[in-house]
Amino acid sequence: xxxxxxxxxxxxxGDVDRxxxxxxxxxxxxxxxxxxxxxxxxxxxxxxKLIRLAHQVTPSPDEREMDVLVxxxxxxxxxxxxxxxxxxxxxxxxxxxxxxxxxxxxxxxxARITGIESEKMLHDLRSGRIVxxxxxxxxxxxxxxxxxxxxxxxxxxxxxxxxxxxDSCEIYTDVDGVYTTDPNLCSKARKLSKISYDEMxxxxxxxxxxxxxxxxxxxxxxxxxxxxxSSFNDNLGTIVCKEDEEMEKVVVSGVTYNKNEAKIEVMRxxxxxGVAAKLFKPVADANIVVDMIIQTxxxxxxxxxxxxxxxxxxxxxxxxxxxxxxxELGTKEVKSNEDIAKVSIVGVGMRSHSNVATQMFSALxxxxxxxxxxxxxxxxxxxIIDSKYTELAVRALHDAFELDKPTVAEEK
Amino acid sequence: xxxxxxxxxxxxxGDVDRxxxxxxxxxxxxxxxxxxxxxxxxxxxxxxKLIRLAHQVTPSPDEREMDVLVxxxxxxxxxxxxxxxxxxxxxxxxxxxxxxxxxxxxxxxxARITGIESEKMLHDLRSGRIVxxxxxxxxxxxxxxxxxxxxxxxxxxxxxxxxxxxDSCEIYTDVDGVYTTDPNLCSKARKLSKISYDEMxxxxxxxxxxxxxxxxxxxxxxxxxxxxxSSFNDNLGTIVCKEDEEMEKVVVSGVTYNKNEAKIEVMRxxxxxGVAAKLFKPVADANIVVDMIIQTxxxxxxxxxxxxxxxxxxxxxxxxxxxxxxxELGTKEVKSNEDIAKVSIVGVGMRSHSNVATQMFSALxxxxxxxxxxxxxxxxxxxIIDSKYTELAVRALHDAFELDKPTVAEEK
Numbered sequence: 001x002x003x004x005x006x007x008x009x010x011x012x013x014g015d016v017d018r019x020x021x022x023x024x025x026x027x028x029x030x031x032x033x034x035x036x037x038x039x040x041x042x043x044x045x046x047x048x049k050l051i052r053l054a055h056q057v058t059p060s061p062d063e064r065e066m067d068v069l070v071x072x073x074x075x076x077x078x079x080x081x082x083x084x085x086x087x088x089x090x091x092x093x094x095x096x097x098x099x100x101x102x103x104x105x106x107x108x109x110x111a112r113i114t115g116i117e118s119e120k121m122l123h124d125l126r127s128g129r130i131v132x133x134x135x136x137x138x139x140x141x142x143x144x145x146x147x148x149x150x151x152x153x154x155x156x157x158x159x160x161x162x163x164x165x166x167d168s169c170e171i172y173t174d175v176d177g178v179y180t181t182d183p184n185l186c187s188k189a190r191k192l193s194k195i196s197y198d199e200m201x202x203x204x205x206x207x208x209x210x211x212x213x214x215x216x217x218x219x220x221x222x223x224x225x226x227x228x229x230s231s232f233n234d235n236l237g238t239i240v241c242k243e244d245e246e247m248e249k250v251v252v253s254g255v256t257y258n259k260n261e262a263k264i265e266v267m268r269x270x271x272x273x274g275v276a277a278k279l280f281k282p283v284a285d286a287n288i289v290v291d292m293i294i295q296t297x298x299x300x301x302x303x304x305x306x307x308x309x310x311x312x313x314x315x316x317x318x319x320x321x322x323x324x325x326x327x328e329l330g331t332k333e334v335k336s337n338e339d340i341a342k343v344s345i346v347g348v349g350m351r352s353h354s355n356v357a358t359q360m361f362s363a364l365x366x367x368x369x370x371x372x373x374x375x376x377x378x379x380x381x382x383x384i385i386d387s388k389y390t391e392l393a394v395r396a397l398h399d400a401f402e403l404d405k406p407t408v409a410e411e412k
Numbered sequence: 413x414x415x416x417x418x419x420x421x422x423x424x425x426g427d428v429d430r431x432x433x434x435x436x437x438x439x440x441x442x443x444x445x446x447x448x449x450x451x452x453x454x455x456x457x458x459x460x461k462l463i464r465l466a467h468q469v470t471p472s473p474d475e476r477e478m479d480v481l482v483x484x485x486x487x488x489x490x491x492x493x494x495x496x497x498x499x500x501x502x503x504x505x506x507x508x509x510x511x512x513x514x515x516x517x518x519x520x521x522x523a524r525i526t527g528i529e530s531e532k533m534l535h536d537l538r539s540g541r542i543v544x545x546x547x548x549x550x551x552x553x554x555x556x557x558x559x560x561x562x563x564x565x566x567x568x569x570x571x572x573x574x575x576x577x578x579d580s581c582e583i584y585t586d587v588d589g590v591y592t593t594d595p596n597l598c599s600k601a602r603k604l605s606k607i608s609y610d611e612m613x614x615x616x617x618x619x620x621x622x623x624x625x626x627x628x629x630x631x632x633x634x635x636x637x638x639x640x641x642s643s644f645n646d647n648l649g650t651i652v653c654k655e656d657e658e659m660e661k662v663v664v665s666g667v668t669y670n671k672n673e674a675k676i677e678v679m680r681x682x683x684x685x686g687v688a689a690k691l692f693k694p695v696a697d698a699n700i701v702v703d704m705i706i707q708t709x710x711x712x713x714x715x716x717x718x719x720x721x722x723x724x725x726x727x728x729x730x731x732x733x734x735x736x737x738x739x740e741l742g743t744k745e746v747k748s749n750e751d752i753a754k755v756s757i758v759g760v761g762m763r764s765h766s767n768v769a770t771q772m773f774s775a776l777x778x779x780x781x782x783x784x785x786x787x788x789x790x791x792x793x794x795x796i797i798d799s800k801y802t803e804l805a806v807r808a809l810h811d812a813f814e815l816d817k818p819t820v821a822e823e824k
Binding site: 016019020050053054056057058060061062064065066068069071072075076078079080082083084086087093095096098099143144145 | 428430432461465466468469470472473474477478480481483484487488490491492494495496498499505506508510511555556557650
């Protein structure tokens with residue numbers, strides 16, 4: 001007997017038939033003599049519908065009331081799923097954030113879980129009940145309803161698995177695992193059987209949308225292995241877990257890309273101490289997140305060229321701010337480019353392999369792809385290229401690192 | 413400065429524009445230096461939509477989960493109204509049943525309020541905030557969500573008014589008060605400026621659907637005067653309050669009718685002690701509510717004729733049960749009639765006036781309307797007649813008791 005936490009996303013509970021399908025899967029697990037906690041999201045489209053309703057009332061809805069509003073989506077899902085389970089003869093009970101005290105801070109819309117009371121759930125599980133929990137929502141110390149941000153139900157599931165010391169946390173979604181790269185873009189993409197928390201964090205933040213980043217951080221912190229799989233078939237998915245020796249032998253686990261950034265370059269900036277801070281402070285003050293930053297000596301002596309990327313959605317605002325600041329700092333030459341993409345390779349094995357970067361640059365060069373910017377971390381290398389080469393670059397890197405071939409561990 | 417509880421029904425918050433309209437009314441009241449608590453129902457049609465969704469999952473949804481589901485309707489309303497209020501510059505905060513501990517018993521779908529914590533609301537009111545409360549919902553001792561039954565938001569409003577010792581409880585609806593009779597049926601119908609709790613209870617149970625019966629019982633118990641009025645205009649409505657001397661001078665306050673009952677007659681039933689109990693027990697066991705019962709000596713010696721009415725929705729079931737029981741009790745003659753209506757006159761003044769019944773019977777006789785059954789209480793007389801005479805009877809009684817003329821008190 002194992003204690004299993006299963007999370008089903010919005011698509012998996014998108015209509016009444018799918019909810020019944022989820023109920024059947026849950027009962028199947030229960031019948032294998034397991035204890036089951038199910039976490040569900042709002043039915044696909046419901047959260048967006050509620051947000052649109054709020055925006056009809058006011059362009060800037062109060063954050064506290066927004067959480068009261070959108071948390072109803074998951075409330076509807078848990079009630080319907082518990083009804084379906086009972087209708088199929090199982091004992092089941094739904095719980096909202098306030099009922100099992102999913103405690104959070106008071107950051108409405110992006111709250112962080114601070115604690116979960118496990119007694120009620122454990123009592124129900126020991127009594128043979130299936131426990132159905134509303135994802136995405138919690139309460140703060142003053143009993144205000146809070147929500148955890150987009151994809152927050154993943155974090156609810158992982159946090160509950162941690163609180164209950166569950167044997168397994170299964171995240172059901174509409175894809176059947178984590179792939180070496182986007183299968184829509186590269187036909188050779190291969191499903192990974194295993195990936196480390198750190199690799200998953202890099203993959204997620206680089207644009208792969210399988211899991212909410214925060215849920216992976218939570219899983220890493222409490223060492224909860226996550227099994228990402230599809231609710232529409234019985235295939236094994238991908239296990240996200242602590243890295244082991246075998247993983248380290250794999251140099252590159254995945255190739256990701258991101259087309260949602262734009263580049264801004266400030267040329268011939270007088271290079272005095274503190275100039276970078278002066279350039280970026282107004283950008284940060286406008287709540288714009290800068291991703292890559294590169295500073296080089298300019299062709300003009302005593303000057304530097306600074307290039308950086310921002311999300312495309314903030315591009316116009318950022319450009320306007322930077323133009324003003326640049327003028328104050330003594331240069332007017334600001335260039336920009338929206339037609340860029342970031343391609344990255346991720347893998348824990350990089351730490352112990354020195355020539356990975358060279359391999360990446362060669363692979364791109366062989367296809368005639370010019371690299372505009374480079375950024376590296378311990379387990380990731382990213383290059384900014386012309387966006388029209390994105391697909392070509394992804395396929396070239398996938399081939400260069402032989403990601404279509406199963407790893408030694410997977411062959412066993 | 414007064415503390416005012418206002419309740420807005422589903423039609424009054426039926427869309428975003430109407431929610432904004434309610435927000436303006438609430439702020440108008442607040443700006444007259446009053447403290448305001450607003451109770452709202454689900455947007456019109458939402459509760460039915462949720463119930464339909466549940467019935468797509470299962471024909472007999474679990475009652476606990478049903479309450480989790482339908483309580484989301486009011487949650488959406490309070491969030492949107494609080495947003496609208498804040499958008500218009502007012503300080504406002506929404507509360508759900510669990511947040512201000514609207515305690516109830518555990519009778520899911522028809523729970524009764526047992527207590528309300530007033531601290532949070534009073535603190536907010538004293539801080540200048542408008543308090544927005546979800547109607548219809550509460551929590552039981554184990555933190556399960558409960559609902560109060562159709563029209564339950566009226567009861568929420570009255571209970572909150574009682575708990576906060578409010579100066580006034582205003583129920584806003586789509587009619588602008590309580591009328592002497594149905595204006596759609598009798599053009600001379602007049603809005604009452606005042607009506608007693610007991611009269612309102614009789615009117616409500618007899619078919620006038622302005623207020624939930626339980627809210628009137630609650631108001632009577634805690635002596636909370638209710639002001640029933642329209643959210644679409646500024647007219648004064650009807651005050652439902654404790655009866656006073658002036659009210660007693662009015663013999664008849666209103667004429668009501670009900671076409672939703674059917675009549676069953678059992679003829680020549682051997683009249684032995686306990687025979688009535690034997691006849692009605694199986695009906696009660698089937699959860700059918702019997703309204704009027706009349707027993708008379710039969711034309712056959714030692715026998716009795718028994719006639720009674722049941723809701724039309726239960727008519728077929730009741731008829732089948734009564735046919736079986738009658739056979740066992742020694743008679744086969746069971747007659748039935750679905751084409752009946754109940755017309756009633758209601759008024760606290762009846763207690764001290766002896767000839768009201770005679771006046772009623774004469775008025776009906778003058779129009780050639782035959783009375784099939786009569787039932788009376790302290791402040792009400794009801795007659796069962798052929799349903800085709802309903803409109804005629806209502807108008808005749810309205811005329812006979814001169815209900816189109818304002819009372820002495822109203823003329824002042």
